[in-house]
Structures are given as structure tokens and as C-alpha cells.
Amino acid sequence: MDRAFRKICREVGLRYPPAAVCFISDGEMKRLNTLYRKKRKTTDVLSFPSEERAQPKGLRSTARVLRSEFLGDIAISPRVARRNAKRFGRSMAEEILILLLHGVLHLMGYDHESDRGEMERVEAKLRRRLGLAP
Numbered sequence: 001m002d003r004a005f006r007k008i009c010r011e012v013g014l015r016y017p018p019a020a021v022c023f024i025s026d027g028e029m030k031r032l033n034t035l036y037r038k039k040r041k042t043t044d045v046l047s048f049p050s051e052e053r054a055q056p057k058g059l060r061s062t063a064r065v066l067r068s069e070f071l072g073d074i075a076i077s078p079r080v081a082r083r084n085a086k087r088f089g090r091s092m093a094e095e096i097l098i099l100l101l102h103g104v105l106h107l108m109g110y111d112h113e114s115d116r117g118e119m120e121r122v123e124a125k126l127r128r129r130l131g132l133a134p
Contacts, residue, residue, distance in 0.1 A: 004097050011129055012104060013063030018071045019047075019107055021100065029077040044080040045099040048073040053109035059122050062108050074103035090133050098132055 009016040024032075030042040037046075050072040056062035076099050078092075085095035102123060110119035127134060 001093070001096060004093075005100055008097065008101050008104065008126075008130065011126055012101075012108075013060055013067065014071075014104070015068055018066075018069075018104060020073045021103075022073065022075050023078050024075050026077050026079045029075065029080065032075060042077055042080055044077055044084055045103050046075045047103045047106035048075070049107050049109075053107075055111065055115060055118075056109045059108075059126075066108060071104070071107035074100065074107070076100075076103070088133065094132060097130070098127065101126060101130070101132070 005021075006016045009018055012018075026042045029046065030040070032046055033043050034040045036048075050070055053066075076096065078096075081095045081099060082092055084090075085092045088095070090098070105119055105123055105126075110122065112119040124134060
């Protein structure tokens with residue numbers, strides 16, 4: 001996973017490691033999701049930025065500004081990741097890398113819930129370049 005995470009960072013334009021990654025239980029993920037997002041259910045990945053960031057204007061320009069910074073923390077639920085991998089026909093390793101990429105983009109300021117598809121487009125492009133499933 002370490003080599004693949006480094007590859008993600010190179011492709012995005014960030015120094016390694018841009019974030020701390022923690023694998024947590026489903027129960028803890030549900031607790032955090034409830035506490036921080038007011039959603040009383042578990043999820044696959046949560047990102048906790050070290051500071052509030054504006055919506056990125058572009059991946060490369062944002063990466064240049066954030067290149068040397070520690071961006072925050074990424075929490076992943078292996079249990080949900082395993083379910084997702086099975087559902088989408090991916091390996092567990094590939095699913096974890098997809099979640100790491102997703103988490104890093106959130107830490108950079110992307111927000112798929114409010115950006116009219118920008119994060120989705122950036123993530124899809126990066127997945128293709130990294131050889132990850134669409």
C-alpha cells in the first residue's frame with residue numbers, strides 16, 4: 001500500500017505522506033460520521049483536514065500550494081471497503097487505493113456534495129492515469 005500511496009501522491013502533485021491514514025472499525029466510523037456529518041450510519045472513508053480550505057481552482061495549482069503541507073487525516077473502514085470491493089468487482093487493495101485518492105482530494109478542498117461534479121471529474125481522470133477502476 002505504501003508504494004501505491006506514493007504513486008497517488010506523485011500523480012496528484014503532493015509530497016509523501018500528505019496525510020495520516022487510519023483503518024478503523026465500522027462502529028467507530030459510524031460514530032465519527034454521526035458526530036461530524038450528522039449521518040447516523042457508517043461510511044467507507046472520512047477525511048479530516050488540518051485546516052479549512054477553499055474550493056480548489058485546479059488540481060495542479062492547488063497541489064503546488066499544498067505540496068509540502070500536512071493536509072490532515074484519512075479514516076477508512078476496511079469492512080465497508082470490503083463490501084464496496086465485492087459490489088463493484090474490485091480487489092480489496094484497489095478499493096483501498098480508490099478511497100485513499102478520494103480522501104486526499106477531500107483534504108485538498110474538493111467536495112463532491114457541493115462542487116457540481118468537479119471532484120468527480122478530477123477523481124475519474126486520476127483513476128484512469130493510475131490504472132484504477134472507473
